Amino acid sequence: MSTAGKVIKCKAAVVWEVKKPFSIVEIEVAPPKAHEVRIKILASGVCRSDDHVLSGALQVKFPIILGHEAAGVVESVGEGVTCVKPGDKVIPLFAPQCGECSTCKHPRGNLCKMGDLAASGVMPDGTSKFTYKGQQIHTFAGTSTFAEYTVVHESAVVKIDATAPPEKVCLIGCGFSTGYGAAINSAKVEPGSTCAVFGLGGVGLSTVMGCKAAGASRIIGVDINKDKFPKAKEMGATECVNPMDFKKPINEVLYGLTDGEGVDYSFEVIGRTDTMTAALASCHMNYGTSVVVGVPPSASEITFSPALIFTGRTWKGSIFGGWKSKEAVPKLVSDFMGGKFALEPLITHTLPFDKINEGFELLRSGKSIRSVLVF
Ligand code: PAD
Numbered sequence: 001m002s003t004a005g006k007v008i009k010c011k012a013a014v015v016w017e018v019k020k021p022f023s024i025v026e027i028e029v030a031p032p033k034a035h036e037v038r039i040k041i042l043a044s045g046v047c048r049s050d051d052h053v054l055s056g057a058l059q060v061k062f063p064i065i066l067g068h069e070a071a072g073v074v075e076s077v078g079e080g081v082t083c084v085k086p087g088d089k090v091i092p093l094f095a096p097q098c099g100e101c102s103t104c105k106h107p108r109g110n111l112c113k114m115g116d117l118a119a120s121g122v123m124p125d126g127t128s129k130f131t132y133k134g135q136q137i138h139t140f141a142g143t144s145t146f147a148e149y150t151v152v153h154e155s156a157v158v159k160i161d162a163t164a165p166p167e168k169v170c171l172i173g174c175g176f177s178t179g180y181g182a183a184i185n186s187a188k189v190e191p192g193s194t195c196a197v198f199g200l201g202g203v204g205l206s207t208v209m210g211c212k213a214a215g216a217s218r219i220i221g222v223d224i225n226k227d228k229f230p231k232a233k234e235m236g237a238t239e240c241v242n243p244m245d246f247k248k249p250i251n252e253v254l255y256g257l258t259d260g261e262g263v264d265y266s267f268e269v270i271g272r273t274d275t276m277t278a279a280l281a282s283c284h285m286n287y288g289t290s291v292v293v294g295v296p297p298s299a300s301e302i303t304f305s306p307a308l309i310f311t312g313r314t315w316k317g318s319i320f321g322g323w324k325s326k327e328a329v330p331k332l333v334s335d336f337m338g339g340k341f342a343l344e345p346l347i348t349h350t351l352p353f354d355k356i357n358e359g360f361e362l363l364r365s366g367k368s369i370r371s372v373l374v375f
């Protein structure tokens, strides 16, 4: 029997308040309104950005359904939706692309105006599609993929190859594309260059992959967890350093490793203000570029010497790897299917959705790269 047009009751992982684990409960998911799409989620990855909400670093409205790195199948569509139809395999887009706004129309823009409300806990129409016993549950990043069904705006979903494995390509919905694109699009790493990647989690390793694909000749991985080094080397890091092994600041260590030049490109893929500044100070004083990929804690500030940028360094940020999501995601999926890059090394654990708390424990303990929850 078709569920189109009806409320669906299904399981979702709800977070009721900060620093509390997920609880799996039965929620109600409203049918999609005009220009909305309801998706049956097949797989969803565990990303540090979700954990930033649990820890309180990223402030949101509770209760909330997190999750933003997923793949699924369209269950039904609201009036006027032409980009996808029921049965299509899709990836939800936490950084949407409406194609109409000033940012979408700008060749360099990738933060569509439809995404501005992502942090507000509601959809572009001002409502959330989820309730629990009549109580509204907030939406996260316009996607909320830690649920068996979710509703997204049509600008926040794209059709992908029907044969793509959801438990792998879900990573193209966030971690892989973010890290890889930071190197390829945001930094525009050149062949022969020297790069430093701070943070060797799922996103940082994808940055390492991007640097390698761009032809960097030296890729220095930086992490305080040395257990991350073997995988980083497998993915393309030419050497790895642990800041804890040195008395002097890591930027001085990196200058030492590069004959006093500094690296051409540095990436902060952790989400800490001290390492953002250290990454900036690690790149060449004149033509170095440093890219902030890690999500800064809400309400944090950085104080730094303007001399660091006065001499010519470039400091920039990158969300979703600078990709225009609707255009890029299907192509990245095709590239994966064509063997252009591998996602398997990033996936260390595959768990049933019910084990979501275990997935986050593995992330916090530093034992996983990416855990993928399957539904
Ligand atoms: P992760 O927790 O898997 O990786 C972070 C890594 O940083 C771990 O290996 C840690 O050991 C390491 N680390 C922690 N502290 C330090 C330190 N002081 N010095 C050196 N290394 C350290 O996270 P992830 O790879 O899922 O995400 C990384 C960041 O990227 C995180 O802040 C996340 O929120 C952000 C992100 N940003 C976007 C975006 O669009 N910009 C998208 C997805 C994730």
Ligand code: ZN
Pocket (backbone or CB within 6 Å): 047, 048, 049, 050, 068, 069, 174, 175
């Ligand atoms: Zn993410």
Ligand code: ZN
Pocket (backbone or CB within 6 Å): 096, 097, 098, 099, 100, 101, 102, 103, 104, 111, 112, 113, 114
């Ligand atoms: Zn737009």
